[in-house]
Amino acid sequence: MNTLSRHWVFFRSGMSGALSLGLSLSLAWTAPIPAFAATPTYQPQAQFELEVSECVYRQNPQGRDLKARVYRPIGAGPFPVILDFHGGAWNAKERHAEEPMDRALAKSGLLVVAVDLTLAPQAPYPANFVDAHYAVRWLKLNASRWAGDASKIGIYGSSSGGHVAELLQMKPEEPSFATVALEGHPEIDARVQFVVARSAISDPQARYDNAVQKKRDHMIKNNTTYFKPWSTIDLANPQHVLDRKEAVRLVPIFLMQGELDDNVLPDIQVRFCQSYTAAGGNCTLQIFAGSEHEWVAQEGPQTDLARQRAKAFIASQVNR
Numbered sequence: 001m002n003t004l005s006r007h008w009v010f011f012r013s014g015m016s017g018a019l020s021l022g023l024s025l026s027l028a029w030t031a032p033i034p035a036f037a038a039t040p041t042y043q044p045q046a047q048f049e050l051e052v053s054e055c056v057y058r059q060n061p062q063g064r065d066l067k068a069r070v071y072r073p074i075g076a077g078p079f080p081v082i083l084d085f086h087g088g089a090w091n092a093k094e095r096h097a098e099e100p101m102d103r104a105l106a107k108s109g110l111l112v113v114a115v116d117l118t119l120a121p122q123a124p125y126p127a128n129f130v131d132a133h134y135a136v137r138w139l140k141l142n143a144s145r146w147a148g149d150a151s152k153i154g155i156y157g158s159s160s161g162g163h164v165a166e167l168l169q170m171k172p173e174e175p176s177f178a179t180v181a182l183e184g185h186p187e188i189d190a191r192v193q194f195v196v197a198r199s200a201i202s203d204p205q206a207r208y209d210n211a212v213q214k215k216r217d218h219m220i221k222n223n224t225t226y227f228k229p230w231s232t233i234d235l236a237n238p239q240h241v242l243d244r245k246e247a248v249r250l251v252p253i254f255l256m257q258g259e260l261d262d263n264v265l266p267d268i269q270v271r272f273c274q275s276y277t278a279a280g281g282n283c284t285l286q287i288f289a290g291s292e293h294e295w296v297a298q299e300g301p302q303t304d305l306a307r308q309r310a311k312a313f314i315a316s317q318v319n320r
Contacts, residue, residue, distance in 0.1 A: 041319045042080050044311035046109045048073035054095075057115060057138050058131065058180065062123060066116040066131055068139075069095040070146055071106035077147030080154075080318040082106075083139055083192070084114035085132055087159030087199070087294075089222040091120045098158055101198075101296055104307045105156070110314065111148035112156075113139055117164070120226035125236050126176050132164050133177040136190040141182065152318040154194040156310070159264065159293070162200025162255075166238040166272075169195055170248040194317040195253045196310050199264050199293050202255075202272035203239035207264055214262070239268075242275040250281030254313040256306050258291035284313065 050071050057068040073079055082105055086097035095114040106112040115135045117128040136153075143150040157165030168177065172190040182188055201207050204223065211219035227233040234240050241248060253276065257269045266287055273283040286309055288295060288302045296303045 042109055042315050044108050044308075044315050046107075048075055048107050048109055050074065050103065050106055058134055060118045060122070060127070060131065062118070064116075064118070064122065066118070067095055068116075068135070069099075069102075069114045071102050071112040071114075072146040072148075073106055073109050073111065075109070075147070077111070078144070078149035079109055079111040079147055080152040080314065081139065081143050081148040081150060082110050082112045082196075082314070083135060083153065083155050084112060085117060085155060085157040085161030085164045086114065087157075087161045088119070089219065090125075090128065090160045090163075090226040091222045098156070098296075100299075100303075101156070101158075101307065101310075105311065105314075108311050111143060111146050113143075113146075117161070120222070124226050124228040125232045128164060129168060129174075129177040129236075130179050132168050133172070133174075133190045134180045134182065136168070136172075136192060137182045137185070137188045140188050141185055153192045154196065154314060154317060155192050156196045156198075157200060158198045160201055162197035163202070163204065163236075163238065165195045165197055166200055166202060166253070167236060167241070169251050169253075170238060170241060171246075172249060191249070192251065194251050194314070196256070196313060197253065198256045198296060198306070199258060199261060200255060200269070200272075201264055203268045204233050204237050205240065206268050208233065210262075210265060219263070239272050239275060242272070242279050245279070248279070250276065250279060252282040252317060253284070254310070255283065255285045256296075256309065257285065257287050258293055258295050259287050259289050260291060261293045263293040 051074055053070050054067050056065045058066050060066055084098055084102055086093045094116045102112045102114050117131045140150040155165040208223045255269050255273060257266050269285055273285040276283040291302045296306050
């Protein structure tokens with residue numbers, strides 16, 4: 001387990017952008033607020049022009065070319081690296097899904113690489129985890145091509161991409177994820193230093209139960225298409241992994257959650273963050289007032305705040 005000092009921090013953002021420390025609920029000690037201060041290594045307020053390019057990072061067994069979209073700051077670097085896993089309920093979307101956030105992060109001086117993941121109609125779990133595991137290793141090997149510093153790498157994951165980010169970093173040595181070799185480089189692993197997740201499906205079973213309760217057939221089908229056999233909804237459930245007290249790796253994680261999200265309920269993130277902390281991890285949760293599941297897709301004060309807080313958290317990790 002990670003031996004970093006444990007803390008669980010809960011922020012609620014008002015429409016004014018003000019932050020206040022929330023109660024730590026069932027935790028018996030006061031949580032320190034992390035100092036999200038930048039050093040000269042990475043300055044979140046910096047503004048770079050970008051060069052955007054694409055390449056194929058692998059072809060999946062179904063014959064689909066999985067592409068990486070690279071947002072490279074124009075400058076000398078080296079730049080910390082962010083790997084973006086898209087959402088889409090495991091069944092839809094691709095590397096362009098989080099382009100506004102990807103651009104915002106990259107313009108601050110981060111090499112951001114957004115990758116396609118295999119979709120459930122082509123292949124169910126763990127196919128997208130095989131892609132994700134390979135993508136981390138591939139990016140570590142190739143980051144220097146775009147002035148990236150592979151020693152400072154984290155993941156940004158949205159919704160189902162947040163599920164992938166959480167579980168992959170809890171179990172980076174999972175054999176079923178590591179089935180594709182990085183030719184010539186067996187020494188490169190799939191570990192990263194931190195995770196930023198927006199509207200993460202931290203408990204797929206709870207999200208499925210919510211879909212059933214709300215009679216949302218499309219959400220139900222997304223789950224039944226992806227989790228085959230159905231028992232994998234338990235096996236691949238980050239919350240259940242923590243509940244079972246499995247031996248896992250716990251990197252610092254920042255969760256961003258919409259207050260009005262009725263797709264992934266805020267209570268799911270509260271419980272996950274508490275459990276992650278109880279297991280020895282470092283978890284920060286921020287609830288964004290008046291925001292739904294995909295609020296960052298639209299410009300506005302809470303989107304600006306999400307970008308600001310994500311960059312500040314990244315700075316706190318890479319400027320050590």
